[in-house]
Amino acid sequence: MSKLPKPDQLLQGLDLHRTPEKHWMDIKPDFSPGKYCYAVDPQVMIDMGRPNLGKWQPTDEKWPLPEDWKERLLKAIRDRMERFRSFKLFMDICVRCGACADKCHFFLGTGDPKNMPVLRAELIRSVIKGEFSFFGRLFGRVAGARPLTEEVLKEWYMYFYQCTACRRCSVFCPYGIDTAEVTIIMRDILHELGIALDWAMKPLRNSHFIGNHLGLQPHTIKENIEFLMSDIAEITGLNIEVPINKKGAEVLFVTPSADFFADPGIYTFMGYVLLFHHIGLDYTISTYASEGGNFGFFNSIEFAKKLHSKIYEEAKRLKVKWILGGECGHQWRFWHQYHGTMFGPFDYLEVPKSPITGTVFEHAKYHKAVHICEFTADLIAHNKLKLDPSRNDHIVVTFHDSCNTSRGMGIFEEPRFILRNVCNNFVEMPENTIREKTFCCGSGSGLNTDEYMEIRMRGGFPRANAVEFVHKNYGVNTLVAICAIDRATLTALMKYWVPDVVVAGVHELVGNALIMEGEKERTTDLRYRPLKGMEEEV
């Protein structure tokens, strides 16, 4: 692994308005340490029933490609154009106006023109012209056409895994061209040769065979939860049990597995549990469908369908009425925009209705899944929660809109409404960096791997820079996000760029603020940090 430059050196010489001398078609991808992800271990592809290239790395001069690699790729491209109108159309209608150019966080952090969304799409658009179009072949480069070569393939590997499918560019594109769609499809196409990332595929295999991306076996999940419950007992004096695989529960609660296991997701999980206990919700979690996130979505759509099929088998088996989803970004983009088509209709479930407030979640009447922030916001709006926001007075909070829930779902107000009710110090980041214009953490969509740290820190820079602004000006020390990947990646990002800021989930703050029946006087928050005014007691 390469040594990561210090923060004040990383972006030295970065100029967003200077372009290379050479034509982009002549620039080879730079596979130097820190700037690429490792290729997949062939065993993973074998286990998942996919082709593989054996043991190889993208740094290899000659990739071990099968003889017919070109035909296979071209066939796959044609196939995707027939199956996805989005892909075909996006290849046709771009006018290269450049409105997207400086909207990509990877461009802003690297200055690499191939990170301008328009050029990222040109990487494949040029090949479609060069291979399938008569005029493209005739005019070549002046028409933006080129043939498919091994160099092009290397470029695809580099840049379709240097996009986090955050969709920020699609907000600004006058034709709504969505680079995320192009990236998702191009990764799917690369999979047909067995080209994939190790870090994105191993969690997928875990999710497939074990049930969650961390590979937590059922007894481990239970032990971890018990461990977290003993923390809750210590902090609040309450003994709470979390129902596991309970038949006949009203609600199946599915959340990213990191919430069971990894800091800081565990505090968010403690928040969920306190909330459910507070309102007496009849729910269960599942150790079989123990992953709300979906690593298939970062690799190949078919895998994504395999993984989340489990949620619906589990809903049927446990005979629940509806499904509640935890705080997770791409989980919710995938649930919201794909589940209804892939797994519906859901006749065996009922239209979600809050057993506490009686609110019928009409917006989920077909899909039968509700976001935990929608659920909690409804509880607060109906005054069903006893809250003491001053228990979060020891922190100053800002909210990071996760890309997927923002631009692939549109959940902006619910988490803000909750935050305003559970804490007293909530500040927004600059307006062009939040809501639909929010910046990615820089490591989403399966790129959260250590060997890629330089690019991750560069890609996350625009986000970190906005956090730094509110940290310096308003003393923000807590970055809240409704995404499990954010909780992991922003933690690394903050450590690098803004070390005094920690990352939390919305429901961690809810858990702090909830006044539970029968609890003892709290002196610390869920992380054992003293509450304001309690410094002496601890």
Next chain:
Amino acid sequence: MNLIFSLIVLAILILIPLIGVGVLGLSSLFAIFIPYLAFAIFFFGLIYRIIDWARSPQPYKITTTSGQQKSLSWIKHSRLESPASSWEVYLRMFFEVFLFRSLFRNLRADFDGKRLIYGSAKWLWLGAILFHFSFLVIMIRHLRFFVNEVPSFVQKISAVDSFFQLGVPPIYITDILILAGLGFLLLRRLVDAKVNYLSYASDYFPLLLIISIALTGILMRLYVKPDLYAIKQLTYGLATFNPALPKGNLSMLFYIHLFLVSSLAAYFPFSKLVHMVGVFFSPTRNMPNDNRMSRHINPWEYPVKYVTYAEWQEKFRDVLEEAGIPIDEEWTNVAQK
């Protein structure tokens, strides 16, 4: 390089009618046959493109949600940015197609020392609006050449367009605005380093072509003043499928103008200019954000094999029993049947 290539192509396009009509005297070919051919290519080409896009299904509903979703009754959702009904989708599309709403959002990112700042950047939007709307008005004005009795709305638009009454005949405002818009778009491609870097010849060419069309048109109106009666005879004949070469002098400039327009029409369906039609198909804009309210069907959706509960339970039976997590024989029995 790209610009020079486009200029050469343009020069050739201008030379073709110069030689074809001026030297070879092929008036009918250039006045009748080529325009018909070009518009046939335009018409059938566009239909082909539309059918081609429509043939591919849109498997998933992937709206780009640039605003609050419709969820709880007391939260106001963004009708334009997160449309929840067809009506709201129509509104969103209207604003996209006619007012370039997404482009209006444009920002410019820059470093201010170590801080990234984002400023408003509406010049691209303005240039695009000037060009597109002027083009539209000019096309409407041209209707007078294709119908016998000029409709009153065409006359009104022309009157408003020459409102300032500068010169004789009065200059049309849109003639100036379209050149301003196109000039800006061209200049931007040359001056802005990023846009320059990503521009192909196929980006300069349509700009140069349309600029040339506008210039030849303006020249004819202000200086050359060809026989308008002859031109209308020809164009009316073309429009009514009763073409005949008029007796009067059409002028060389008119032949060039007509040939460039024909080139644009023939080029249109097979270039990036199809964005005019394609934008209506854009799935991130033309679908409602109602995924959890109603079903969207993917025609090629197929069942997949996944690890079933029964398989999973068998694999983890020991640890499940040891951890006291319930075993479900009932479900696995049902599943086996």
